[in-house]
Amino acid sequence: MTDATTFEMENEASFGDYFALLKPRVMSLVVFTAFVGLMVAPVSVHPMIGFCAVLFIAVGAGAAGSLNMWWDADIDAVMNRTKNRPIPAGKVTGDDALAIGLTLSVFSVVMLWLATNVLAAALLAFTIFFYAVVYSMWLKRSTPQNIVIGGAAGAFPPLVGWVAATGSVSLEALLMFGLIFMWTPPHFWALALFLKKDYNNANVPMLTVTHGRRVTRAHLLVYTLLLAPLAVGLGFTTIGGPVYLAVAIGANAWFVKGAFDIFRRDEEQAEADSYRTEKAFFQFSLLYLFLHFLALLADAGLRAAGAI
Amino acid sequence: MAIRVEHELHKRRFSRNLGVGLVLVAFVVIVFGLTVVKVKQLGAVQGFDHVVRPELIPEVKQ
Missing domain, CATH: 1.20.120 (Four Helix Bundle (Hemerythrin (Met), subunit A))
Incomplete structure (x- = not known):
């Protein structure tokens, strides 16, 4: 074992570091608003299906968070608020975050489709695309209106929850x-x-x-x-x-x-x-x-x- | 660096293995539960293989 490999392995990620890629605090807000969107809908949903819908919406949001951390690792490293995120802290590589983000994106959309309906799954896919591509890659670094339009990504969960229950907007x-x-x-x-x-x-x-x-x-x-x-x-x-x-x-x-x-x-x-x-x-x-x-x-x- | 049997690194690796394992088990449980609920919501179903389906037997006109 060389010194270089020893050094690398010192930074090997624990499970918690991977979980942190999914932005658990943002996820808790997503879980709550999606849950409310599902509960206030005027149809009764079987508890198991409701649970699965909220879970897969949360996983989709986590996937988008992971893609965002992969793309924004350079600016996260210079901001105090974000410099301890797993990638700038050296715990997880950017490639790992990208792989986890893409895998969980596909996984969450397919599972939400199987658990509920195709419109809810399509909206979840659009939400992930909007947050990772439209907001993170395109708007965030190019326009001062980044927050305004990016806010749409965070606004989708109750809508997806509602559509998961009712099948329509x-x-x-x-x-x-x-x-x-x-x-x-x-x-x-x-x-x-x-x-x-x-x-x-x-x-x-x-x-x-x-x-x-x-x-x-x-x-x-x-x-x-x-x-x-x-x-x-x-x-x-x-x-x-x-x-x-x-x-x-x-x-x-x-x-x-x-x-x-x-x-x-x-x-x-x-x-x-x-x-x-x-x-x-x-x-x-x-x-x-x-x-x-x-x-x-x-x-x-x-x-x-x-x-x- | 002193060589120890149990390095701190092993703990982190174990946490990762345990975490992935638990996630997979939870996923199996969820898919199973979801399947049970979805199948029950179908209402009455009948198998098509190796059984006589009475509605397919032509009625005999008298």
């Missing part, structure tokens, strides 16, 4: 898609405002880098104002209910106020309290999405129990 499913789609830009721009150095170093054209922080604050406010009526509007469809409406009105009021506060601040104020408003907005944005989908689930439960 409907207004309710599209509004759930729209909720995540419109929520993504404010969520990421708040993050970009207080993680200012990272995206600069990596040369990723975030709006904060290309158009400045003033413009980003304005964009964040505009998208939040567009998001609010859409989020509340979902409450008036067949999947909405009293719980959802109450949550949507409360959460959106907070969100719009937070966006106004961010809009009114300038960099000096933000530096002075080390981006407290932006950080609070970002943290609440995670809760915001979780609460909306939890409320949809609660209303579906109330309907099933015959309470509304």
Whole structure:
């Protein structure tokens, strides 16, 4: 055994390193929203088939995450937030990540097709393609609107869950898609405002880098104002209910106020309290999405129990 | 580097083997469960081989 091989084997990956390629934290959000999309659909799905549908949607999302890590290994290495991912950390080779991503992509789409229907499988395939190719390879490094269009990839899971249950797309499913789609830009721009150095170093054209922080604050406010009526509007469809409406009105009021506060601040104020408003907005944005989908689930439960 | 029988590397390799093994077992269980559910949802089915299918025997007109 030479010294070189010894050194290489020191970095040999454990199972957890491969699992980290699938972006477990993103996956948990995918599992939750796909599950809600499936549960609020107006058809009853056998628990085993529902479980399989959510599992294969999650595996598909993981496959897309792995492909993203393969493609973005160079910029992940220079950003603090991502430099400990398996490839930049030297645990897993890029080729391994590519192989795992491609294999799991095909696997998840075929299995979702067998478990549910062809439209759901096609939508999952499109989601993986959209995230790995359209977002990661094409838009992320070329346009400051990367976050806006890339948000569509994260918005697909509840739609796929709905289609897995019903076999068709409907207004309710599209509004759930729209909720995540419109929520993504404010969520990421708040993050970009207080993680200012990272995206600069990596040369990723975030709006904060290309158009400045003033413009980003304005964009964040505009998208939040567009998001609010859409989020509340979902409450008036067949999947909405009293719980959802109450949550949507409360959460959106907070969100719009937070966006106004961010809009009114300038960099000096933000530096002075080390981006407290932006950080609070970002943290609440995670809760915001979780609460909306939890409320949809609660209303579906109330309907099933015959309470509304 | 001291030569030891059980290197830390072996632990990592074992974790990988165990993980892949468990994933494969889980996959078998899932496909089996899914098959049972899917077949049960078909309703009544009949085998076509080596059995008499009464509906294929022409009715005798009286």
